[in-house]
Amino acid sequence: MEQYDHKKIEKKWQKKWTEEGIYKTSDESDKPKEYVLDMFPYPSGEGLHVGHPKGYIATDIYSRYKKMRGFNVLHPMGWDAFGLPAENYALKNKVHPRQAVEKNIARYKEQLSIIGFNYDWDREINTTDPEYYRWTQWIFLQLFKVGLAYESNEPINWCPSCKTGLANEDLDNGACERCGSAVEKKRIRQWVLRITDYAERLLNDLDELKEWPEHIKELQRNWIGKSEGAEIDFGIAGRDEKIKIFTTRPDTLFGATYMVLAPEHPLVLNNELGISNYEEVKKYIEEAGKKTEIERTAEGKEKTGVELKGVKAINPANKEEIPIFIADYVLADYGTGAIMAVPAHDERDFAFAKKYKLPIRMVICPHYPAPTCPVLDEAYIGNGHLVESGQFNGLPNEDAKKKITEFVGGKMKTTYKLRDWVFSRQRYWGEPIPLIHCEKCGVVPVPEKDLPVTLPEVEHYEPTGTGESPLANISEWVNVLCPTCGGKGKRETNTMPQWAGSSWYYLRYIDPKNQDAFVDTKKEKYWSPVDMYVGGAEHATRHLIYARFWHKFLYDQGFVSQSEPFMRLKSPGLIAGADGRKMSKRFGNVINPDDVVATYGADTLRLHEMFMGPFEQGAAWSEESIIGPRRFVEKVWRQAARIGGTTDASLLSKLHQAIKKVGEGIELFRFNTAISTMMIFMNEAEKSGTIGQGEYELFLKIVSPFAPHAAEELWREVLGHKKSIHLEPWPVYDESKIVSEGFTITVQVNGKVRDTFMIETELSEDEVKDQALALEKIKRWIDGQAIKKIIYVKNKIVNIVV
RNA sequence: GCCCGGAUGGCGGAACUGGUAUACGCGCACGACUUAAAAUCGUGUCCCGAAAGGGUUGUGGGUUCGAUUCCCACUCCGGGCACCA
DSSP states (O other), X not given: OOOOOHHHHHHHHHHHHHHHTTTOOOSOOSSOEEEEEEOOOOOOTTOOOTTTHHHHHHHHHHHHHHHHTTOEEEOOOEEOOOSHHHHHHHHHHTSOHHHHHHHHHHHHHHHHHTTTOOOOGGGOEETTSHHHHHHHHHHHHHHHHTTOEEEEEEEEEEETTTTEEEOGGGEETTEXXXXXXXXXXXXXXXXXEOGGGGHHHHHHGGGGOTBSOHHHHHHHHHHHOOEEXXXXXEEETTSSOXXXXXXXXXXXXXXXXXXXXXXXXXXXXXXXXXXXXXXXXXXXXXXXXXXXXXXHTOTTOOOOOEEEEEEEEEOTTTXXXXXXXXXXXXXXXXXXXXXXXXXXXXXXXXXXXXXXTOOOOOOEESSSSOSSOOOOSSOOOSOOEEOSSGGGTTSBHHHHHHHXXXXXXXXXXXXXXXXXXXXXXXXXXXXXOOEEEETTTEEEEOOGGGOOOOOOOOSOOSOOXXXXXXXXXXXXXXXXXXXXXXXXXXXXOOBOOTHHXXXXXXXXXXXXXXXXXXXXXXXXXXXOSEEEEEOOGGGTTHHHHHHHHHHHHHHHTTSSSOSOSEEEEEOOOOEEOTTSSOOOGGGTOOOOHHHHXXXXXXXXXXHHHHHSSOTTSOEEOOSGGGHHHHHHHHHHHHHGGGBOSOOOHHHHHXXXXXXXXXXXXXXXXXXXXXXXXXXXHHHHHHHHOOBOXXXXXHHHHHHTTTSHHHXXXXXXXXXXXXXXXXXXXXXXXXXXXXXXXXXXXXXXXXTEEEEEEEESSOOOHHHHHHHHHHOHHHHHHHTTXXXXXXXXXXXXXXXXXX
């Protein structure tokens, strides 16, 4: 038998598996289905580093295992290729984004293929393929039809020097990352999706996702940020206008000693209140407008504000006239953009009141009845009973919330942090939004039969400088006839964000070539939902919320059969560079999987990444320890030459333990311990010398998901099997073969281990205790002291308390 | 500031529902094979101690016959969110 040489076998089998089509998925099967999905990558120009495949290796092992367990498995891969990264890469390298994407995809695919993944490439999808984005556009039209898409003027980050909109990500401390100019807010016409209509369901249905990690669900809950409170109108002294505020603490209304509006509050912007110091106010508004969100929200920032002179608000609870301020710590787009300030019971209001010497009135006392209310040196935000609150005095504050709200004619109201989803970009490289602006009919959807609205070829795909998409410059594309009235119309020139294509791609894999529908209903019913979804935790809030939103919408429209898309979710911990920092070209710590495969082989890379530690935990790359998994593969290889005779009972026992534990480990994504179990078996096998062929084959099968190439080579070339090991059933372990070699009883005195002894078979409690007490060492430790009690844990421990 | 993780030998980590802490791997040391080296195999490897024994899972307390595991307080590290009324 030849020596193990990964270079001789890995490419060979990858080719053969493709030729034999062993990874083809059938839509018709009596088997139960299992849909195993990776978050698809966007093919950047940098190529894969060694951290990227971690999740793919896990799903590869998992899906191979599920196939062996008799499931019909769907395990596809594709490309999320629209969006800024691809566009920026193209701009930088002076090629068309399409060409850049094609090149990068080819590179990614090659890199993935040499690791030996079992994707069904017949189902490959690409979000930039018109046959794909046709359906992305179609889904948008369905949203539009029911009123979930609307136009609105939304603020964006605008770099006045580059003349382009910037994502938060492209900001460097409030300035443009590229040119360093201060970034402004600019309002621009945008398409927005009403995701907030789904806030309550997106929140509640998290409870049904039993197999999602709790911390990811928590992230989503915080992102949705439900809070229950009240909306209350404050009058303005001597005027008819009212100012609506939102508060979660209507119980503290009597303690409201001033009011704060966001600088962008419409009543202030339009100077509708007769403010006497408007010049000063205007200046503050301008200052606030210049600041980025980052500056406005910096930690521990001193509160600033300006009083609106000549105007007073009326506290509706006690009719007191109170001053009104504007301050940038109040945000225009949360709640109503106005608050009542209760300095005694809110930390921010407290800090502000101290600075501007405003009255602080305590209306909730922790101890009731309090002889006097203590002087506060910080806000009291806890519970208590009401004081100085008229007829509500003495009520527990929780009970007072509703009562006070009703008393002043307010209403209880739920708000969410979640904001509607700004769904347009003024960029070239995205799906065109399939709408036409008609002079007569307004906004008209492109008829479904005319989809896709394809991206036209342009000479310049750089941003235009006007804030409009480059598509706006192509008049022959923009000017069209209105599909409704036949009159003059103009195409919408905004494109969709990268999130669009990734919000439904998992459905397209089910039926990737369907020309008549985004997915066939029957196939969708069979494959949905995704059973196992693996991808980075950085997508916990955005991608996973957007996809859940679209899925629920499609469910409501009757297009899909399940209300949630992803049943089980796992996030791989990040693989950092050897220096402990994030792998990045910038730090020069990037390890390319191609190099690792060339040196050690794909099987070793796969084992190593899974053996590094718990799957969901991060780890630094270490080239030093990869030799361990490599030695393991070599041991398995060498053992094939020692097949013959029989397998002794102890090795047989280890084998069945391994079958059991490896299966459980894969199910639970505990690959590191699964691998150590296999190593233990191999060590034992080496010691015993020979192994029966049947037993060796069983072991090869459990190794095969981890090291598919070596296992296949041994199975077919060395052992002479005709069909692939990857089509074999998973071995059934035999509990009776897992023979125990007796039990080691630990004897403790007062909880400290003093001795151990073996019992061959299970004995009665009294017999074990007698044996323990008879031990010489134990006798010495007890040394005539009175035994208070003896605790016995079956087959494990005797603890003698003296 | 808030939320979520985490802290175990020289290093990565293991320990099922509270029951012998340090499995497995790396590294290191010694030995076998070899003229030699590599590879491989074997033995050892938490700390103190000659031994008996004692100590040890970030720190300090608690519950328990018994705590890496449960509870309280704190320190440090990683991630997320951020003046959300």
